[in-house]
Amino acid sequence: MKVLVAMSGGVDSSVAAALLREAGHEVVGATLKLWGGVSDSGCCSVADVDDARRVAQTLGIDHHVFNYTEEFENHVVTPFVEGHARGESPNPCIECNRHIKFDLFFERAQRLGFDAVATGHHAQVEWRGGEPLLTRGADNAKDQSYVLGYLQRDQLRNLLLPIGAMDKSAVRAHAERVGLRTWDKPDSQDVCFIEASRGREVFLRSRISLSSADLVDRTSGDVVGRTEAAELMTVGQRRGVLPGRDGEKRFVARVDLARRRVEVGRLEDVMVTSLRLDESSLTFARAPLDPGTPLWAQWSAHGQPRRATLRREGEWSLELEELARPVAAGQTVVFYSWGDPTVVEGAALVTR
Numbered sequence: 001m002k003v004l005v006a007m008s009g010g011v012d013s014s015v016a017a018a019l020l021r022e023a024g025h026e027v028v029g030a031t032l033k034l035w036g037g038v039s040d041s042g043c044c045s046v047a048d049v050d051d052a053r054r055v056a057q058t059l060g061i062d063h064h065v066f067n068y069t070e071e072f073e074n075h076v077v078t079p080f081v082e083g084h085a086r087g088e089s090p091n092p093c094i095e096c097n098r099h100i101k102f103d104l105f106f107e108r109a110q111r112l113g114f115d116a117v118a119t120g121h122h123a124q125v126e127w128r129g130g131e132p133l134l135t136r137g138a139d140n141a142k143d144q145s146y147v148l149g150y151l152q153r154d155q156l157r158n159l160l161l162p163i164g165a166m167d168k169s170a171v172r173a174h175a176e177r178v179g180l181r182t183w184d185k186p187d188s189q190d191v192c193f194i195e196a197s198r199g200r201e202v203f204l205r206s207r208i209s210l211s212s213a214d215l216v217d218r219t220s221g222d223v224v225g226r227t228e229a230a231e232l233m234t235v236g237q238r239r240g241v242l243p244g245r246d247g248e249k250r251f252v253a254r255v256d257l258a259r260r261r262v263e264v265g266r267l268e269d270v271m272v273t274s275l276r277l278d279e280s281s282l283t284f285a286r287a288p289l290d291p292g293t294p295l296w297a298q299w300s301a302h303g304q305p306r307r308a309t310l311r312r313e314g315e316w317s318l319e320l321e322e323l324a325r326p327v328a329a330g331q332t333v334v335f336y337s338w339g340d341p342t343v344v345e346g347a348a349l350v351t352r
Contacts, residue, residue, distance in 0.1 A: 001025045003116045004117050009185075010048070013052070014055045016118050016120040016161075017061065029052060029059075030063070030105075032065075034193075054181055058180060059180075071100060088329040090330040092191055122142040132156035134148060135343050145342075148344070204231065211231060212226065212230065212260065213255075214260065214261050218264065224250070230260065236252060271326070272320070272325070274319050277351065278316075283347050291312040291316075292310065294308070296338065299327050334347045
């Protein structure tokens, strides 16, 4: 089989390429140049490209660099900035996977005559009843099925995830055994287009004007503080929120940029029983789920799945079985099968 491997310069994609090579496939590596600006973190640095190239040399496979900087700006960076300008909290890594790695990259692989695409994600494609299913990776601590929640059945048919059945220690051990320079390289943790040394606020201020706003206790209506960058406040966050006169911690409940106010409250005052879903973003991996379908829902990369029921009463929503912290508009919620919580059934954006 002729396989195009997306090589980020990290240990996971390095081992994915190595395993496919060892299995006898015709393997070619490709690194995506996504960000044209300064980067000192994430997976877009010059050092990452060099690491991928050197790994390809060690494996004896061809390596290419595909330039998607314009598409990355249009599909990932600009929506990230615009989302914050609306008081939302977008997830750029999910949008990068959705629009770049599993859209443009897939299309290019097909045009170049490849039979399949492979990545180093900690997730699995399982075939059941002749159909592919996206399932959680074997290493629960590193599982990345959440960030792949938008993948469709047609994409899964031509996707290989070679390390999905391995835990991280086994991945690193294999990389060291075959002499890959990335075997002990730290995992990427940050948004690649934001310099870790400067942070999100500096980046956003270079693109948009940030607004000051009052911090208002949602129970008493009292002004309890002030922020100079309301666009940076995320629903559910605690850090940076002043405690009340009782000394209890406060959490962000709502960001209202139009009125220049951020509502905050004690944890028990901000908990929610449902999440509203953006219908235009609702995607199902196999067949559409009917309203009333019970499922497991996860809304952060390393969060715990929660029992929920899909509802549609004029608009789509998730009814939660237990109280949960509020979830910011712009975040993605991924659905897992009620009968098998390892199987991804779809995804949607949370809206206000």
